[in-house]
Amino acid sequence: xxxxxxxxxxxxxxxxxxxxxxxxxxxxxxxxxxxxxxxxxxxxxxxxxxxxxxxxxxxxxxxxxxxxxxxxxxxxxxxxxxxxxxxxxxxxxxxxxxxxxxxxxxxxxxxxxxxxxxxxxxxxxxxxxxxxxxxxxxxxxxxxxxxxxxxxxxxxxxxxxxxxxxxxxxxxxxxxxxxxxxxxxxxxxxxxxxxxxxxxxxxxxxxxxxxxxxxxxxxxxxxxxxxxxxxxxxxxxxxxxxxxxxxxxxxxxxxxxxxxxxxxxxxxxxxxxxxxxxxxxxxxxxxxxxxxxxxxxxxxxxxxxxx
Numbered sequence: 001x002x003x004x005x006x007x008x009x010x011x012x013x014x015x016x017x018x019x020x021x022x023x024x025x026x027x028x029x030x031x032x033x034x035x036x037x038x039x040x041x042x043x044x045x046x047x048x049x050x051x052x053x054x055x056x057x058x059x060x061x062x063x064x065x066x067x068x069x070x071x072x073x074x075x076x077x078x079x080x081x082x083x084x085x086x087x088x089x090x091x092x093x094x095x096x097x098x099x100x101x102x103x104x105x106x107x108x109x110x111x112x113x114x115x116x117x118x119x120x121x122x123x124x125x126x127x128x129x130x131x132x133x134x135x136x137x138x139x140x141x142x143x144x145x146x147x148x149x150x151x152x153x154x155x156x157x158x159x160x161x162x163x164x165x166x167x168x169x170x171x172x173x174x175x176x177x178x179x180x181x182x183x184x185x186x187x188x189x190x191x192x193x194x195x196x197x198x199x200x201x202x203x204x205x206x207x208x209x210x211x212x213x214x215x216x217x218x219x220x221x222x223x224x225x226x227x228x229x230x231x232x233x234x235x236x237x238x239x240x241x242x243x244x245x246x247x248x249x250x251x252x253x254x255x256x257x258x259x260x261x262x263x264x265x266x267x268x269x270x271x272x273x274x275x276x277x278x279x280x281x282x283x284x285x286x287x288x289x290x291x292x293x294x295x296x297x298x299x300x301x302x303x304x305x306x307x
Contacts, residue, residue, distance in 0.1 A: 001080025003073070003087045005053075010088060010111050012048070016040045017108070018118035019050045019125065021162065024069035025078040027182040028120075028153035028160035035148065036118050037083035046085035048112055051075065052092040058213075059092050066216045069162060069169075069185070101131025102139055109143050118148045155180060172218035172277045184225075186273045187214055189254065191265040203294050205238070205255040206265050208272065219252050221278045223301040226258050227271040234259040236294070236301045237272055240281035259298065276304050 004010050018036050022029050033049070040047035053072045057063040070078065076087040090096070096104075104126055108114070117136065125131030133149040140147050152159045160180050168177040169185055178184045189210035219240040226235040237256045256272060278300055284290040 001076065001084055001087060003076040003080075003089065005072070005089045005091065007088060007090065007107065007111050010086065012046065012086075012112050014045045015048045015086070015112045015114045016043070016045050016116045016118075017048045017050060017112055017114040019108075020120060020123065021055055022049065022051045022075060022079065023055065023067075023162040024165055024181055025075060025082070026069075026160055026162065026165055026180055027155065030082060030182060031153050032118050032120065032150050033079065033082045033084060035150065039116065040085070041083075043115075045115070047083060048086045048088065048114065049079050049084050050088045050090055050108065050112075052096075053089050054092055056092050056097065059094060060097060066212060066214055067166070068211075068213050069165060069181070069215055071211065071214070074188075098127050101126035101135060104131070105136065105139060105143065109145070114145055116146045116148065118150060120150050121152050123149075166215050169215050169217055172220055174222065174274050174277045178275075184273045184275055186271055187217075187254075188269060188271045191268050191270055193266060203257045203291075203298075204262070205257045206270060208254040208256060208270060210254060216252075217254075217274070218277070219281045221281065221297055222274050223276045223278055223304040224256065225273040225275060225305065226256055226261075227273065228258070228261070228265065228268065233261050234301060234305045235272065236278075236297050237274075238281065257294070257298070259302070278304075 016036055016039055018032055020029070020032075037047045055067060058067060072089045076089065079087050117140065119133050119136065121133070123133055125136070133147060137147045154160065158164060165177050165180045168180065174185065187208075187210050189208035191206045192209045193207070217239050222237045222239065224235045224237045226233045235256045235258045237254065239254050240252050256270065278297060282293065284293065
């Protein structure tokens with residue numbers, strides 16, 4: 001898979017294309033990609049995904065909260081694993097939002113020469129969202145491309161969407177988010193210096209600094225897998241405000257206690273894979289009660305992760 005962030009650097013003689021945000025590359029997205037890749041293999045042309053960053057809803061101020069399920073590099077990696085040959089992360093700006101669908105398709109076709117285009121049932125492109133599937137089918141006659149409109153994909157009675165998955169994560173429904181993504185939700189961050197309070201309690205923690213644009217996770221205690229320097233470990237992760245210590249934090253901290261691990265990680269990257277939410281964050285009257293609870297959390301996490 002090749003990942004581009006500049007359309008001018010791509011020049012294909014022919015391709016099959018899908019356009020969309022594809023945040024999370026969830027099980028609904030995967031249906032589109034499987035169809036695209038299967039057809040691409042059949043006709044001997046590369047499968048291309050055109051996606052956007054920043055997300056249009058953020059640029060147009062339709063959404064202001066932390067948002068992303070996946071950042072561009074991770075998204076491209078996941079798409080590549082599904083068999084996509086090229087990913088174009090198109091820089092989305094206010095200027096982009098004002099382009100007519102005709103102009104955008106013309107620009108895209110000049111570089112990709114696509115003969116087939118896949119879009120979702122609710123897709124709309126360009127100024128005033130005029131580029132609906134029916135409109136794209138109409139202008140497709142000029143460029144001689146065929147359009148495939150993919151129906152909504154449902155799981156247990158809910159239409160799968162990135163916004164639905166964000167809601168599951170924000171409300172702590174991690175197992176449900178896993179089902180909808182088709183894999184566990186994960187975040188990557190850099191380990192930064194903390195107050196070393198966990199170490200003094202006998203449970204050293206790594207404080208993770210993640211991109212503020214990533215979707216916010218409901219505070220609580222989670223059973224996770226931690227990927228460090230290419231190896232996977234078990235971990236108990238607390239996301240919250242440390243109420244036992246009376247701290248006045250503006251934003252929740254992400255602290256991972258990596259089981260059976262004692263190396264210095266400051267400055268390293270850590271990937272946390274969320275498997276299950278074990279409990280809410282709690283305020284304890286005594287620090288000893290917190291220590292007892294953490295011991296219980298560690299035991300429960302082992303049972304979840306090793307079971």
